[in-house]
Structures are given as structure tokens and as C-alpha cells.
Amino acid sequence: MIEWFRQLGRASRNxxxxxxxxxxxxxxxxxxxPFRFARHLFGVLLLMVAVTVVLILGSDAVMWYFGLxxxxxxxxxxxVLIWLAVLLVPLRxx
Numbered sequence: 001m002i003e004w005f006r007q008l009g010r011a012s013r014n015x016x017x018x019x020x021x022x023x024x025x026x027x028x029x030x031x032x033x034p035f036r037f038a039r040h041l042f043g044v045l046l047l048m049v050a051v052t053v054v055l056i057l058g059s060d061a062v063m064w065y066f067g068l069x070x071x072x073x074x075x076x077x078x079x080v081l082i083w084l085a086v087l088l089v090p091l092r093x094x
Contacts, residue, residue, distance in 0.1 A: 044090050044093040048086060051089050052082075055085060055086065
């Protein structure tokens with residue numbers, strides 16, 4: 001944990017040095033940072049939608065193929081597990 005703080009301090013000192021040498025770069029980074037963050041969030045959202053579609057359609061197809069749709073408790077458990085997996089995607093991607 002202490003090493004992490006050392007690396008953070010070293011990185012912030014390096015960024016400060018670069019900003020002092022080239023202030024236009026620093027201003028440009030501050031202006032465009034929200035757009036880069038929004039682009040990353042959009043990518044995470046697309047990944048989450050893709051994972052959701054694949055998991056839901058795949059699990060429905062598997063349950064239909066094996067005739068498991070007549071067991072509502074099993075269907076509910078599978079759906080809860082799918083949504084837990086879907087909610088873990090943005091945590092890992094961010």
C-alpha cells in the first residue's frame with residue numbers, strides 16, 4: 001500500500017514537471033479529459049450490452065433445449081446469476 005502512494009507521488013511530480021514545461025499540453029488535457037472519459041464509459045456500456053444479450057439469449061436457448069423452462073425456480077436462479085455477472089462487467093471494465 002505504501003508503494004502505491006510512492007508511485008502516485010512520483011506520477012504526480014512527473015505530471016507537474018511536464019505541465020510546467022508545456023502548459024498548452026496541460027490545458028488541452030484538462031479540456032479534453034471529460035470527452036475521453038465519456039468515450040470510455042460508452043465503450044463499457046457497449047460491452048455491458050453485448051455481454052447481457054449473449055448471456056440472456058444463450059441461457060434461454062440452453063434452458064429451452066434441455067426443457068428446463070418448466071422449473072420456474074431454476075429459471076429465476078439462472079436469471080439472478082446472469083444479472084450478477086452483468087453487473088460485474090462494468091466493475092471490471094472501469
